[in-house]
Amino acid sequence: MMNGEPTLGGRRSRFLAAGAAGALMLAAPVAGAQEVKDGGPFVPTPHKVVEAMLDLAAVRPKDFVMDLGSGDGRIVLTAATRHKARGIGVDIDQELVDRANASARRLGVAGRVKFVRQDVRQADLSRATVLALYLLPGMMSALRPKFLAELRPGTRIVSHDFELGEWKPDRTIEVETPEKYDLSGAWTSSVHLWIVPASVEGSWRGSGAGENGARLELELSQSYQRVQGRLTRAGGRVSLRDGVVEGRGVRFSVARSGGGTETWIATVDGDRMSGEIRGEGAASKWSAERAR
Ligand SMILES: C[S@@+](CC[C@H](N)C(=O)[O-])C[C@H]1O[C@@H](n2cnc3c(N)ncnc32)[C@H](O)[C@@H]1O
Incomplete structure (x- = not known):
């Protein structure tokens, strides 16, 4: 300069x-x-x-x-x-x-x-x-x-x-x-x-084989390419960190109840998203559908 x-x-x-x-x-x-x-x-x-x-x-x-x-x-x-x-x-x-x-x-x-x-x-x-x-x-x-x-x-x-x-x-x-x-x-x-980010705002319900597996709920709010919200699953409710949407890809991190961090990655297709949970050990799959 x-x-x-x-x-x-x-x-x-x-x-x-x-x-x-x-x-x-x-x-x-x-x-x-x-x-x-x-x-x-x-x-x-x-x-x-x-x-x-x-x-x-x-x-x-x-x-x-x-x-x-x-x-x-x-x-x-x-x-x-x-x-x-x-x-x-x-x-x-x-x-x-x-x-x-x-x-x-x-x-x-x-x-x-x-x-x-x-x-x-x-x-x-x-x-x-x-x-x-x-x-x-x-x-x-x-x-x-x-x-x-x-x-x-x-x-x-x-x-x-x-x-x-x-x-x-x-x-x-x-x-x-x-x-x-x-x-x-x-x-x-x-x-x-x-x-251009996919729309991810809303309530999502799904399942994953992550920590404690089974049902999960996601409440997402979106401001352009930034995403905030909460994940509820059997282990409790946690806030999302570093949430971003790039095109159809969404990524965020959450704290594990036993310590450490998991990164959730998914591809959005309209009212459905599916992807992987990466943390310690092998990645596992998750998917969710927009409830409203
Ligand atoms: C700054 S020039 C850019 C030209 C070209 N895109 C470039 O980068 O070399 C802006 C252009 O927008 C056009 N323009 C301005 N207002 C417009 C409008 N409402 N609808 C369509 N074209 C418009 C002007 O005629 C002008 O050619």
């Missing part, structure tokens, strides 16, 4: 100022359209940040990459040319959409990617396995409930610089971008990664 680097506040304030101006600016006029660029003006992500985003999301040929506010299409185009993925970009600006589709044809990837004019709030996210974003913080927070409702557990979200409000990233890396200093007031760009 360079001396005297401005804070994230500096980075945000300059882009936010640009965003406020952009939000006031009507998108390219399209018959009957009222939409504004309230996700931010077109500011392209530097190519090395694009590559860092796609690498952090570990994009593979089987992925379907969506960019909300796709600009000139560079993120989806790079996903197709370098990672052989498929994808779609949506942007409110018809001129940018046309430019991105023309680039797809020129690069020979028009069969795998396309760009459409649409407000990001209307986008159908059901095909996405990777979601790429470079949108202003207000729009990021506004879209957060949509992401949690529509994206499948395990979908990777990567964002250039801006976060999803109270849903903290699973990982953040910094990429040196001195060329962006005049815009952002920072020498580096942040790239954030979130893995």
